[in-house]
Amino acid sequence: MMEQEINITDKKSDNYGQALQDVRVLDLTRVVAGPYGGSILGDFGADVIKIEVPGKGDDARGYGPYRNGESMYYANLNRNKRGITLNLKSEEGKEIFKKLVAKADVLLENYRPGVMDKLGLGYDVLKEINPRLIYAACSGFGSYGRYSQRPGYDIISQGMGGLMSITGIPGGEPTRSGNAMGDILGGMNMVMGVLMALHARERTGLGQRVDVSLVDSVVSSLENAYIRYFDSQEIPKRNGNAYASIAPYDTYHAKDGFVIIACGNQKLYEKFCRLIDREDMITDERFLTVPLRVKNNLLQKAEIEKWTSERTVKEIVDIILGAGIPAGPIYDVRQITEDEHISDDREMFIDIEHPVIGPMKVNGNPIKLMDMKPRINRPAPTLGQDNVSIYRDVLDYSEDEIKHLKEKAVI
Structure with missing residues (x-):
């Protein structure tokens, strides 16, 4: 044929x-x-x-x-x-x-x-x-x-x-x-x-x-956007790179750009906090649960960026991936074709x-x-x-x- x-x-x-x-x-x-x-x-x-x-x-x-x-x-x-x-x-x-x-x-x-x-x-x-x-x-x-x-x-x-x-x-x-x-x-x-x-x-x-x-x-x-609306009757708003259902799950400032960190469950979150020497965020009442972390994402993001802003994207990705926590760079088209x-x-x-x-x-x-x-x-x-x-x-x-x-x- x-x-x-x-x-x-x-x-x-x-x-x-x-x-x-x-x-x-x-x-x-x-x-x-x-x-x-x-x-x-x-x-x-x-x-x-x-x-x-x-x-x-x-x-x-x-x-x-x-x-x-x-x-x-x-x-x-x-x-x-x-x-x-x-x-x-x-x-x-x-x-x-x-x-x-x-x-x-x-x-x-x-x-x-x-x-x-x-x-x-x-x-x-x-x-x-x-x-x-x-x-x-x-x-x-x-x-x-x-x-x-x-x-x-x-x-x-x-x-x-x-x-x-x-x-x-x-x-x-x-x-x-x-x-x-x-x-x-x-x-x-x-x-x-x-x-x-x-x-x-x-x-x-x-x-x-x-x-x-x-x-x-x-x-x-759009999967969960409608489920959230049917549940609360609140219209989902633009949320930048954050995710409305999970946090930390966002982009963060690094020394030379932005990096993605995605803690999809409590175990990963606690491991991440220990990795960056911020065990206090595990017991902080604002960040105790996923819904609380989503609600207070901007507050927590500022805390996380105190650590990420002192390191390059590559350093951050290597450290976090090395601990088995999902992380990655944000590629442009050229970088994708070269990966x-x-x-x-x-x-x-x-x-x-x-x-x-x-x-x-x-x-x-x-x-x-x-x-x-x-x-x-x-x-x-x-x-x-x-x-x-x-x-x-x-x-x-x-x-x-x-x-x-x-x-x-x-x-």
């Missing part, structure tokens, strides 16, 4: 193949959430066919940075996919799409709900063609509910899902997470839904719809060769099936790169028919 591989994470996984190598995915998604989900499936061997608008393609092709005129943004989110163009607004394009659906296991789309129905290609139509089809849709607010027709982007999901309300400096402005967290969570949930539906299909023989909302995904990720555990041991940055961009790195996959590890089998496709091979080999179109379709702007 796949061409020559760029990277194989673990040679012994060749004994088993890849987890999804018998799954064919039609990927109609654009920008971040859907493409991210499709790339995860592709990393585990699924034959992901990216379908784009002729002449234009995914909006992300217009996002920088660029190299040799090609978007590296797009290349990172669409690796491990074959690429074709197809005009779904044309009648001939719709018929071709239906033929592809008949040979697919999964369809991914992130249009506004109802767009596929207006094209005559909604789930109710496609399931008649292929009853085993898993139809996965990711949108801002989901396919049903009073907000379903609202357009949705990552920043809206972070705002309406509550993430921005609890992120930032105490008393400061609502703050967006530094990455597209809503999109990434949506893409991950889409993948989980697809895998559950594939498993259910083994039992029932039938596919089904998977409906994922970016806002729902963010709401779900051998993250970059090399865990293979979170993979070197590939793109046909236009040339040598580049893409993000690795955080999921490690130990006998079927993820692989980067191919770079992201150039626009319409695989038109001939897919239309010829999957749908049995002749070279002349493919040429004719291109002349008519169907592909």
